[in-house]
Amino acid sequence: MNEFVESRVRLTWPDRLRSEYDVVILGGGGHGLATAYYLATRHGIRDVAVIERGYIGSGNSGRNTTVIRANYGVPEAIRFYQRSLELFQGLEEETGRWIMHKEKGLLWIAHTEMGLRAERARAALNHAYGAETVFIGPDEINEICPQIDLAGGGRYPVMGASYHPRGATARHDRVVWALAEGAMQNGVEVHQNTTVTGLKVSGDRVTGVKTERGDISAGVVMMALGGQVTMVASMAGLRLPIRSHPLQAFVTNHYQPGLDAIVASTELLFYASQTARGEILIGAEIDRQPSYSYRSSYGFLSSCAGRALALLPFLADLRVLRQWAGICDMTPDYSPVMGPTGREGLLVTTGWGTWGFKAIPAGGEAMAQLIATGEMPELIAPFGLDRFARDLPLSDRGSAGTQ
Amino acid sequence: MAVALLRQGIHPRGGGCICLGGDCPNCVVEVDGVAYVRSCQVAARPALEVARQTDTPRLPDESRPLETELRTAFADVVVVGQGESGLAAARDADGTVISFDAHRGEEAIGLYAGPTVVAKTPAGMVSVQCSRVVVATGAAEEQPICPGSELDGIFTKRAAESLRAAGIDLGDAVTIDEQPQRFEGSGRVEAVVTAAGDRIAASTVVVDLGLHPRSGLLRMGQGLEVEVVGDAALTDSLPPPPTEGVVCPCSDVTVSDLEAVWDRGFREMELLKRATLAGTGTCQGGVCLPHLRSYLAAKGVSTPAPFTARPLTRQATIGEVAAGYDLPPFRRTALHDEHLRLGATMDRFGAWWRPWRYPDPEAEYWSVRERVSLGDVSTLGKMEISGPDVVALLEKLYPCRVADLKDGQVRYALLLDERGYVLDDGLICRLSEHRFYLTFTSGGASFAEMWVRDWAETFDLDVRILDRTMSLGAINVTGPLARELLRRGGVDSPPAYLAHVDAAVFGVECRIVRLSFTGEVSFELHHPFSDSVELWRRLEEAGADLGSYPHGLDALFTLRLEKGHFIVGMDSEYDSTPRRLGLEWAARLSKPDFVGKQALLRTNRLPLNKRLLGWEMDGPAPIEGAILWQVATPVGQVTSARYSPVLAKTVMLGWLRSDPAEPEGISCDGRPVRHASHPFYDPDGARARA
C-alpha cells in the first residue's frame, strides 16, 4: 500500500432524492461542499442537499494546482484569502483528516524594474492588510530555492521577489472529501450523478430545482457550479459577468522532496510546486479563448515547459506524466462573485477563475453564514454581484497568479 | 536495452512481469540521469549510463543542455503503429502518409486537436498536422495480478518470444493462460500456483492472459478524425476480478487497498482512482485499468468506463516537450547599440528593451531641467490613419473633440473602454482634413491597433489604417535649450506648443511633435527607423557644447512625476475613470457619442470611492507602492514616488480609497504626507510652452 491511499474518510451516500430540502446546493465541488459543511457544523442547518452532476470534486476542485495563498492585490481580497488561508491551516485538526496541507512559502519573481515595482507594492499592500509578504532580493531567493537560475537563462534575470511565507499546498481531492465527509456526518445529503435540468421559478423567486431524478423544492438554492453556472443562471433569466476559459496544467512523475517553495513568475506566466507525493505540478495562464473543452493542447505544454525551464532549468530531465485542463469562470475584474443574485431564493458563488481552490473554506464559511442569517457577511460584502452596477469592481488581474 | 539487461541476467527493476511492449512500469531504469525510462523502449548504446531506479528517484541537481528539436510536418494521414494492420492502413491510405513505429523508437506521445499527432523519435520531437489519424497501436498483454507478481522471472508471452528470438534461453519456462493464484519464490520466481490450484515449480513463468487494446490515443482523440484498426480496435473484455495482490504497480496499490476505499464509499471509477492513486503513475493505467474496471463490475457498478485518457501516452521529459518553443521575443529600438555605447543599463519595459539609466543619473535629470537632453521614445505607439470617415471614427474613439483640431495641431487624449475606464493615452495630430497621426503608450500600441481596427469595422467606416510603431523611430529633444539644438539641426521654425510640423533635422525627414511630458520644452522627432542612429549621433554631437546628456526611463519617471503626469498601467488601475484620475476635462460629455460615454454618464452619478491624488513629503521617497495611513488605518497606496531634486522634496501620486473629502492626518513610511495639487513643478506650464 502506498502511504497516499485515503484510509480514513468515510462517505455515506443517501438512498433517494427527496422532493424538498431547506437548502439545495448545486455543485459538489469544494465550494458547494464547504458551504454545506459549514451550514451543518456552524449553523445547525442540516436539511441540505448537494446536487452533483458527476462525482464529487470532478470539476475544477479536482483539476487545479492546489496553491493556497493570500497575497492579493486589493485589500478586500487580501482579507478574504487570509481568512481562507487560516481556515486551511486548521482544517486537518478540525476534520481529523489528512489533507496534505503543507506550508512552503511562495515566491513571485520579478525580472525587470517594472516587475520589482509591482512585487514591492504587493508586499507593502499585503503587509498592511495582514497577509505576511516581504520583498526579498536574489540572495534570499537563492537561499529559499537554490534551484532557481538567478540569471533566468540570460533572458529573465532574477532581480527580486515578493515572498509569502504562509503560501501552502494541499491535496485538492482530500479537501473535497474531508468537507464532504464532515457534511455527510452532520446530515447533509450529497447526490452524485444528478443533472440539473432547470430551476423552479415563481415570479421573481426561485423555489427549487428540476433534476433528471425529479423536482426538488428548496428554501434557498445556491449555485456553486464551475463552468456551467452561466447556463443554470440563465434558467432563471439571470445574466452573469462570467466567461469560461480553459486553464491547463501538467504534472511529472514523482520524485523525492526537493523543490521546497512554490515558484511563480508573473512575467513568465507559470508556477511550479512539488506535491506531497513528489510530483512537480506546473500551471500557467488561462487559454485566451473562452471554451468548455477539456482537451489539452501541445502548444500549452510546450510553451509552459519552455517558460518554466527559463527559471528552473533543473526540471529539464523530469518526465511529464500527464496534462489536463479545467474550466475557469473569469469575471471582468478577476475577482469572484458571491452572494445574492437579484432573484429571491437564489444565491451564487462563482467567478472562481484560477483562484478557487484557495478560497474553498472562506467561501464556504461566508456563504453558509449568508444562508443562515440572510445577511451578507462583511468579509464578502464587496464581492457581491451588485459591485458592477455600483462601479466598485475589485480589479485584481495582477493577482490571478498567472497574469 | 531491457533485452540487453535481461541477457546479462539483470531484471531492470529487480522484479515484476516484463512485457517489452512499453505498457507497464516494470522495466523502468534511470538512463543518463533521467528516471522513469522504460528500458524496453530505448535502444542500448555504448556509453549510456544505466542505473537501477529507486521507487522515488531524487530530483536532479542540475540539467544538461538539451539538443532536442521539434520538427513540424504535414500529411493527409498519420498512422500510429506499424504492425500488420498499421502497415496495411499506411499502404491503403489516400494521399501523403506519415507513420510512427514504436519498434523503431518512434512513440506517439499525444493526439491533439487538428488532428495533430506529436511523437518522440530518435531524431527528435515531431509534430504532424493531418486530416486523419489511424490508431494501430495494437493491444497490451494482460499482467498477472496476484501475490508474488513483483518477482523476477515472469514474462508475458510476447516478451518471452522476443527474448527467445534474441537468443536468450528461458530454461524451464512454464506458460499459464489464466490469472494464477500466486507466484512463489524469493527474489526470483520458484513456482506458480495456477487458478486450479496446481503448484508448478519453475524459475521462469510465461503468462498468456489475453489482450487489452491500447486505446489511450483513441480515447484522447474522441471528437477528432480518428480511426482505429487491428488489435487496438478489439473489444475490451474484462479479466476476472482481482482478489489479491498488487493491482497498480506504479503506485503500489493492492486489492485490499481497493477494498478499503470501496468500503469507505469511494465507488466511482474516478474516486477509486483518486483515493488510491491507482492508474496515476508511469503507465497511466496501462496495467491496472482492466482490473479496476473488472473490480468495479464485480461490485455491481454497471460497465465502468475507462478513465479519461490524457496526454502523454508515452512519456517525454520537460526538456523534450519544450523543444521548438521560443520564449516571447524582446524588441530593440534602432538606438539600442547607441545606448550600450553610452553605457546605459538596459531594462525591459513591456516588450521593449529601453535604457533605464545612463552612467550619470544626475546629469540625466539636470540636463533636461537646465540644458538639453535626448530621450529614445521610439517605443511609442504610432499610427497613421486617413479616409473619408476618419473624423467620424476618431470622434467615436476619443472622449475629447477631434473635428475642431486644425491642420498642424496636436491634442492630448485619453482612450476609454466601453466601461468608461482609461485604456491608454496619447496624442492626436491632424495632418490634413482627412489624415491624422496618432500616438499611444509603448505598452498600449499593440492593443491600440486592434482597438482602432475593430471599431472602424464595427461602425463600418471608410478609413485606411497603418500602424507605424515598428517602422518609425522617435527621439525626444527636451530641455530649455531644445530649441537651440533643433536650430543647429536646420529647423528655424519649430512647432508651437501642441503643434507639429514636418521638417528635416540634420537632413533627416522628421515629424516634429511638440508637447511636454518632462515639463520642459520638448520636441519629439518621429523619423524613419533607418535614420535613427544618424539623427541621434548628429543631435548628440551638436548638443555636446550645450551640455546635452541623454536621459533614460528612470529619470523620465521623476521628470514626469514632478509634472504630475500619470502613466497608464503604473498609476492608473483597471477601473480608472477620468473622474477617479482627476481628468474629467479630458472627457467631453457634451459630444454626441464616444466609446465609454454612456458608462461615464452612469458612473458619474455614483459616489466617488477613490481618487488618484498628488502628495508630497519631506525627505527621501518611499517605495512605489507604499501604503498611505490615516493613523493606524490603511487608506490608500502610493503608485509613484520620487525625490524631486528641483523641488527638494518628495512628490508622489497615490490612490486615496477612503471618503474623498480633504484627507488629513495621512502618513506614509512613518512620516507625514500632505495632499498637494499637481503639477508640482511649473504648475502653469510656462516652461513647457516657452
Next chain:
Amino acid sequence: MLEPLEATRVIARPAALDAVRVSPGTLLMRLALDDALVIGGDVQVDDPFAIVVPDSGWVAWRFGEDQLREALVRLCAFEIHAGLNQGMVAGLPAKIWIDGDRSLVIVAAAYAAEFEERFR
C-alpha cells in the same frame, strides 16, 4: 545575409491595390486586401486617401528556397507555399516570400537581433 529593407508601404482601397502594376524587378507583397509592401520600386495607387510611406522598419534575409524550407520545418508550425506567407516563425511575427533563389524572410527590424539568434 541580413539586409535592411528599403520598402514602400501602401494602404489603400482593395480595388485600388488590385489595379496596381509594378515594374519587373519590383516585389509587391500583398499583406492584406488593403495593404501592400513594395520592395525595389515606385508605386502609384488610385486612392486619394491612400497612405503611401517609405517603410524602413524591416530587415530581410535571403535564402535559396530549399534551404529556407528545410529551416522552417524547425521554426514554424504552418505549411509554406509559393509567394507570401505570414505567421509565427521562431516565436515572432515574420513574412516569408518563397520564390526560388529570391526567397526571403522578413521581420520587423526591432526583432532583427532576436531573429538572427533563433534562426541558426
Next chain:
Amino acid sequence: MLYLTCPNCGRRTVEEFRYGEIPTIPESITDPDARDLDRGFMRTNPFGPSVERWFHDYGCRRWFTVTRDTTTDEVL
C-alpha cells in the same frame, strides 16, 4: 492545439491570434444604463456555437469573424 484559418493568411495555431468577443445584449434590456452595464460586464458565455472575432496578431493584423463551438473548439 486549436487551429484557426485566417481568410488572408491561412491555417495557423491559436497562438498566432487574439480573441475578440462580440457582445450580445438581450433586446429586453432597454434602459440605457442597464444596457450599458450589461454590455460592459455581463457575458452570454455561449455553450455551443459562438460567433466571435479573431485578430491575426502574427500575420496580416486584421480581424475576421468565425463561428466556433465552445464545447469542442471546432470552427463551424
